[in-house]
Amino acid sequence: MYHPRLYGSFYDMGYKYGNLLHKKAGFKLPHIETRQKDFGEESMVELQRFYPEIMDEIYGFADGIKDHPYNVASFLLSLVAFDYNGRCSVFAFKNRDSMVIGRNYDMLFQFKKFTESSLIAPTNKLAYISQSDVFIGRSDGINEKGVFIAMSFVNGTTIQPGVSFHFIVRKVLENAYNIEEAITIIKKAKAASSNNFLIADANGDMAIVESAPEKTHVIKPTEGKAYLHITNQFASKEMQPYDKGKVGWSKSIERYQGIYQSLKELSKLDLQKAKEILSDPCVCLNLRQEKFGTIWSVVAELNSLTIERAETKPRITNYKTETRLDWWLKKQSKKLDK
Template identity: 60%
Template structure:
């Protein structure tokens, strides 16, 4: 897993990372079909309005790898749309004094070599730690305000040129400090495909947005529950007609029921218990025949901003502390203090 630290202007972040990949890893864009290029180019037009700052980052990245911004944008915006291979399990739990967030990302084992966990600190935006299996786009993260967001794929019935989950996750982490703000962003985005988005903040506001090109709806915890979960299907009856199913192979229903069963019986949890839940065989995928399973796992206390990550199949003993967000916030505070003294 790569561990880049990117901060400053968006263009500078893109140029730094693109140049690093080009010079050190001889990176170039994989070839994609004409259908994906056309789809991606149409989506790139949408991205210009949705997040002009990220367009600048794409321009910098393209310069770094000696390619065109449109090519980079088309590649990124077609990912995870035509083939929803990833299968994931996510939960958030509201204690009396803290909110705990947990996430497994399940994918083909061959994609392990492309995974990254990044410290992103754009100028005039919120800083955050986030994970992904593609440069620039994000799959989950926790920002400095104690807001966490993660997506899971749903096998939807329609795709359209629009904004892919990678860039929705980014916008939420960079611009939102509350679940309410994040939900507003997701509900008002022209999405390209079907996904669940789980959002939680440090106040204990837990929400899932079930989203697809046809519709988006909000799901909250039941009145007697202090947690919420997602795997790879829609749960709301109004949304099920937009879910084509076909995810039985990844045990999506079993994982959802496994999470629900474990969390229903708890009054409070800590990070150790969160790790145990994500490591449980009912939740953690290890499909040897398909060479598919959990390739990273993250837990966090959103109130203390304590983050731990396993960069392979999770066990309670193989999570490591993530300290880069603390490092950045301390660095920023010191710089502010020095500036004020001048």
């Protein structure tokens, strides 16, 4: 897993990371087919509308790897349409005085070599720690205000040129101070594909946003319920018409029920218990025949910004504490004190 620290202007962050990958790893974009370019170029119009700053980062990254920005954008924006297989499990649990989250990211084992956990701190935006298996876009993360977001793929009925989840997650992390702001951002995106987003914050609020090109639906916990969780299907009746299913091979229902059984009786959840849930064979995928399974896992307590990550199949003992966000915030605080 790569561990870049990226800060400054969007262009500078893109150029720094692209140039680093180009020089150190000889990075080049995979071959981009005509249909990918067409889909990507149509999607760029929506990305420019939704989050124009990110286009500067794409231009910087393209300069860093000595390629054309349209090729970089087309590759990134067409992933959800032509080459995306992620399956994930996510939960949030509200204690009396804290919010704890857990997240498994499930993907083809071959993608392990592309995974990264990044500290990203754009100028005049919120800083955050986030994970991904593709440069620039994000799959989950926690920002300095204690806002957490993670996505899970849903096999929807429609794919359209639009904003992929990678950039929706990024805009939330860089701009949202609470879940209401996060929900507003997600709703403004013209979604390219169907996904669940689980969001939670240090205020003790949480929600699921079921997002499809046709419609968006928000789920909040009922009174007295302390948790929410997602896997790879829409849970609400409102969104059932937009879910094709056919994800049984990834044990989505079994994982959903496994998390439910673990959380429903709890009166309190700490990081140790969160690790146990994510490591349970019912939740943690290891599909050897399909060469598919959990390739990273994150637990966190949002109020203290305590973050721990397993950078492979999670076990209770293989999580490491994330310190870069704390380092960045202390660094910024010292600047203000001078």
